[in-house]
Amino acid sequence: xxxxxxxxxxxxxxxxxxxxxxxxxxxxxxxxxxxxxxxxxxxxxxxxxxxxxxxxxxxxxxxxxxxxxxxxxxxxxxxxxxxxxxxxxxxxxxxxxxxxxxxxxxxxxxxxxxxxxxxxxxxxxxxxxxxxxxxxxxxxxxxxxxxxxxxxxxxxxxxxxxxxxxxxxxxxxxxxxxxxxxxxxxxxxxxxxxxxxxxxxxxxxxxxxxxxxxxxxxxxxxxxxxxxxxxxxxxxxxxxxxxxxxxxxxxxxxxxxx
Numbered sequence: 001x002x003x004x005x006x007x008x009x010x011x012x013x014x015x016x017x018x019x020x021x022x023x024x025x026x027x028x029x030x031x032x033x034x035x036x037x038x039x040x041x042x043x044x045x046x047x048x049x050x051x052x053x054x055x056x057x058x059x060x061x062x063x064x065x066x067x068x069x070x071x072x073x074x075x076x077x078x079x080x081x082x083x084x085x086x087x088x089x090x091x092x093x094x095x096x097x098x099x100x101x102x103x104x105x106x107x108x109x110x111x112x113x114x115x116x117x118x119x120x121x122x123x124x125x126x127x128x129x130x131x132x133x134x135x136x137x138x139x140x141x142x143x144x145x146x147x148x149x150x151x152x153x154x155x156x157x158x159x160x161x162x163x164x165x166x167x168x169x170x171x172x173x174x175x176x177x178x179x180x181x182x183x184x185x186x187x188x189x190x191x192x193x194x195x196x197x198x199x200x201x202x203x204x205x206x207x208x209x210x211x212x213x214x215x216x217x218x219x220x221x222x223x224x225x226x227x228x229x230x231x232x233x234x235x236x237x238x239x240x241x242x243x244x245x246x247x248x249x250x251x252x253x254x255x256x257x258x
Contacts, residue, residue, distance in 0.1 A: 005034045006056075012049035013196045014042050021057030026065035027112050029083065032090050035116075039093045049204055050196045051097065053120060054104035060129065061113030069138075069246050072237060084233045087112065088144050088226055094119045095148060095222075096215045098208045100199045104192045105129045105170070106185070115145040118152065118178045121211075124192055125170040126185045131178065132167040139245025139255065141236040147225035151218060153177055 006017040016038050018025035042048045055061055072080065094101065094116065103109075105125035109117040114131045117123055133149070135142040142149075142162050150158045153176050161168070173179040183191045199207065236242055240258045248255035 004028070004031045005038055007038055009048060012047060012200055013052060013193075014045070014048045014050070015052045015054065016042070018053075018055040018061055020065075021055075021059075023065055024059035024062035024108070025055040025057065025113070026062040026068075028065045028068055029086065032086050036086070036090050036093050039090075039097055043093075043098045048099055049207075050199050051099055051101045052104055052192055052196065053101065053116070054106055054192075057107070059107040059113075060103075060105045060109040060117055062108060063111030063113045063134070066250060070250055072246065080237050081234060084144070084230055084237075088230060091115055091119060091144055091148065092222075092226070096211075098211050099204075100207055100211070102192055102195055104188055105179070106188065110134060110167075111142075112145070114178075115148065118173075119148055122180045122195060123173075123178065124181050124183050124188060124195070125173065125179045126188060127170050127182055128185075129170045129173075130167045131170070131173050132165065133162050134165045134167070136163065136165040137245070138249045139236075139239065139241035139243070139257070141232050143229035143233040143236065144226065147222055147229055150225075151222075 004019055006019045008015050008017075016035070018031070020026060020028075020031065039051070042051045072083070075083070101120040101122070103117040103120035103123045105117050105123060107126070107128070108130045109125075110130065110132050111134050114133060117125070117131070133142045133145060146158065146162055149161065157176060170179055170182045174182050181191065241255075244257065245255050
């Protein structure tokens, strides 16, 4: 596995660290695949009791990398479908991971980064962290994350975030229920460790059973929602607004919508 995802484990706590600080830990297809593999390996491990996810540098995850966005304009329908399926697997694998997960949000978590941070069982964030589902600003659809967001905070609040595409801070994310606790930067590591230690004192069999129970309660609804989301995702990538939104974003100008 490459160095875009660093993996370490100490006393049952496995830490996965996004390691592209020069790109604000933005997601590439390679990093997505590595995260899926890392999640699956942690779930299958006999020694791993808790997974901590964080980022190196001053950002947690800036969403999809610009180079990946640019490449979308030239990909075939099959390649675009593969991209959508990979992101869907990433979110679903994290959501259904059989061991407890903690996101240590050390900076901004935008678009797909918001999805990853808030899909963890616990999300601890520093006060200056920003979140946002910004897809509509580039002519895209926040399709795959919308199902999980609706489950987490309800349809009315989800509509507010998804339709405006606005950024919101850690305190608002906490009020909405997307962030478990807002923690000062100097205390983040200790807070994460204290939470992990609390989880380690619980029965690992019971924790896995509880996570499986929760996943099963929503499985049929999510199956249908994700199916529709995949279709919306594919259709959005084939629109003039998507092509214009990406071009405007890369050229740092206002989009001229069709």
